[in-house]
Amino acid sequence: MSEVVFILWWLLIIEAIGLIAFPLTAYFINLPDRGYSVSKLIGLLLITYMVWLTVSLEISGFGFAVIVFALIFLAFISIRRFDSKLLSLKGTALKSELVFVASFLIFTFIVMSKPDIYGPHSEDFTDFGFMQSILRSTYFPPPDPWLAGETLSYYYFGQMVAAILTKLSGIPSNITYNLAVAMFFALTAQAAYGIGYNLTQRSFPGIVSALFVSVSGIMSGFLQLVAYLVPEAREYIRYAPLQTPDIQQWLLKFDFWNSISIIPQTFNYYPYHTFAHGCLHAYMISIPFQVMLITLGLSLFRAEKVGRWHIMLLGLSIGFFSGLNTWEYPTYLLFAYLIFIFRHRKEALRLSVQTTALSVIMYLPYFLTKDSGGFGGIELVQQRTLLFNFIEIFALFLFLILSFLFILWWQHKEDPLMYIILASVPAPLIVLSGFDFQVLPLLAVMILISAYGIIRLERYEARFVLLLVLLGSLIALLTEVFYVVDAMPWKRFNTVMKFHLQIWVLWGIASSYAIYHILNNRNRSSRLKHIGVAAWSLVVIFMVFASLVHPIASTTSWTSGTSYFSTSTSGTLDGTAYLEKTNREDYMAIQWINKNITGSEVILEAPGKAYSYSSRISSLTGLPTVIGWVSHEKMWNTNWSKIDERVRDVEIIYSTADINRAISLLKKYNVRYVYVGDIEREKYPEAGLEKFSDQEFFEPVYSDTVQIYKVK
Incomplete structure (x- = not known):
């Protein structure tokens, strides 16, 4: 079809x-x-x-x-x-x-x-x-x-x-x-x-x-573009410019991945980047x-x-x-x-x-x-986000939300409650100043003024938007104090990545309303204010276009095939079409499995390594294997010794020439099929793989460059 x-x-x-x-x-x-x-x-x-x-x-x-x-x-x-x-x-x-x-x-x-x-x-x-x-x-x-x-x-x-x-x-x-x-x-x-x-x-x-x-996206794309176009600005920008002859090649070779690593030892995803990936x-x-x-x-x-x-x-x-x-x-x-x-x-x-x-x-x-899924507890953050890095991620939203909050403060600056709120800011800042908490002043102001607005304002729309600002600010604050312990070697990696995506959604909605609120509530009788709003509007337009550089460049780079995975297919929705070009033997075997094996029978293949072409049969067919990507299973499970045991057992099954020992381990995991492809041949000795030809214990059900054996 x-x-x-x-x-x-x-x-x-x-x-x-x-x-x-x-x-x-x-x-x-x-x-x-x-x-x-x-x-x-x-x-x-x-x-x-x-x-x-x-x-x-x-x-x-x-x-x-x-x-x-x-x-x-x-x-x-x-x-x-x-x-x-x-x-x-x-x-x-x-x-x-x-x-x-x-x-x-x-x-x-x-x-x-x-x-x-x-x-x-x-x-x-x-x-x-x-x-x-x-x-x-x-x-x-x-x-x-x-x-x-x-x-x-x-x-x-x-x-x-x-x-x-x-x-x-x-x-x-x-x-x-x-x-x-x-x-x-x-x-x-x-x-x-x-x-x-x-x-x-x-x-x-x-x-x-x-x-x-x-x-819209993070500002690192715009900063990299400035570093490329304006040589004089390079000493002020941490990004080294791409060595490309023209802007078209810059777009094709844009650094899709490293440009989202703004906070050290994290990936700073935003929604479009996850979709584009x-x-x-x-x-x-x-x-x-x-x-x-x-x-x-x-x-x-x-x-x-x-x-x-x-x-x-x-x-x-x-x-x-x-x-x-x-x-x-x-x-x-x-x-x-x-x-x-x-x-x-x-x-x-x-x-x-x-x-x-x-x-x-x-x-x-x-x-x-469901078990704990690799959750290892909650600990205090030791190395917090630098203010400049935080602004680089959320620059557009921070500018619009702070503009909204400034107008709110200005309109209610004589309210005694506002004085109490602003007076309460310095104390915690002084206490925490020794903890290198650079984003605290910014978040404290956003939390307190947005809470004030929710209490004092009458229009439900503005109050609700301030609630989104408040929630996003609280999440940002918590990620600077605590992190979730998991198997990742980078401590804050998942905490920052997962929670910052939530902040993006909350502040993105709030920022769009901030534009509407500011443009529709300006004092039209004041020419000076009108000029101020016009200048503010120009800044917003500039920042919006700047926020689009990263998404656009990421899309052109990722889809061009020039920077990553150059054997990529295009012009189809078939996510496995590439495999017919890169590994036709696996492709044909997977096609056979999907047509001929029903249910969730266990199939044995070599243990996998994350983000590589491995555990490909279990992934592309859905048949469970004894152990797939080892690091991921350790992130999802707390019993690491069980995972290590499975890795050792699979190594023995493929490597040993002792067929009885192999059969015993295959029964331990209820393995129904054994897969022998190029990965298994490169990894395991031929003497170990030859035992699968013994038709007393194994029935060859698929035989080409790849062999699939059914355990009798």
Whole structure:
């Protein structure tokens, strides 16, 4: 079937889910667009939850039938909430759809320029392995493809969304993997557009919100461009200019990776970078669901009373993050608490307890089957972020938010409470000045003035935006005090990377509203103020364009194939097409496995090394192997000795000439198939591999350059 048909069919399914869910979404979300911008996400959330719960409780196996049943059940509930007044929103819905469809098609084209499910620093093998394992599962939790006999201890709900759509559409998973990346980008853009529109009832702030959350990037790209174009500025900029003959080559050879390492020993991701990288990873998939939850929060913040069904949806949505990207679960519990405290104070305790309880109870099968997932505790940060580095990451948002807060301060500077707030700032700064806490003064001002505005202002839109500023600032502050201990050799790596992505979403939405607020609340009678706003607007325009350098250059560099993985394919959605060129033997064997082996039989292959072409059979088929990427399994599990034991056992199975010893170890892990490809031949002695030819114990089921043996 033509890939154009796949694209249109996928798009039609997503649109159908959004339309089916819209009446129910409108019942929960009382905003100008009645939640149309997030109806697709709420539909996906509800269908995924129903399928997951049904399969986890073993009421039904995972397949087409249970997904269709969930879709029909959603339609039955939603149609009962249909209100003919919703038809009057067709103009609003059309604008929202234009954002979604345009974003989806544009990003599909980008993904087709670099479709490979593999690449440098890529989590593709992890994510596709999860998705393939889910597709092969009968019940949940799905098997861990890299730790045979165990279930996934890492969060997998995002890949489950993609797997459900794959089953529903009937499109091959090596195609839907890339379609899902484009879809999640488009869902983010549409949801961000919607919240900008709902805050202002204007389309332009919605477009700005979509731009800030989905596309804009860190300032390191602009600084590298300055270093390249202006030789005199190089002594003031830490980036060495690329040695390219012209700007076109600069764009093609832009440093896609090192340019996001601003804070030492971290990667400073922003949403577009995760989408452009094309990995169907948890921190990327969760971005549109974050914006969805913020939209739900805006509706609750606006409401005079919170009903029990609204709390049900809130608990369901927040709990979803526990299996989608656990790092966001505490953040959005805190988000809900802040809404209750600042808007529904009398019922705050009851609502907070109910929301927390529901977010756990509704996902009990997940919590009961999940271990600590490599969580090693929380420790104090020793080396904090330099102020200049923090500004380099969030420059655009900081400028807009501080402008907003300055106007707020100026308008209320005579309020006694404002004096108390400002007087409270110096004391902690003096106390903590000896701890090299450079971002503390900035964050302290943002936290205190935004909290003041939430208390004092009357307009709910401005108060809600200040709540987003407050939440983002609190997260930034906490990441400068604590970090989560895991198996990463760089202590703050995951803490900064995961939490800064959340800050980007929160501050991106707040910044788009700041532009609207400042431009629509200026004093038109003062010519001097008018000139000031005009100058401020020029600075904003400049900074917006500067923030787009990194995303644009990253896209041209990553998709060109000149800087990374030059054997890349292009012009297709097939994420495994590259393999036919780079390793045809593995490609043909994987094709055979996917056609001839059903279920989750264990297949043996050489242990894997992270971010390399290894553990490729388990990743690309979903069949579990004894041990995959060793470092990743150590990040996901606390029992490292068990992982090391598996590595030793696999080495023995392939290397030993003692067939009885090999058989004993194969039985230990219930291995059904043994894979011998070029990696195994290069790594293990021929004498050890010859034993698999003994047909008393092994049956050759696939024989080419690659051999696959079935254990009798």
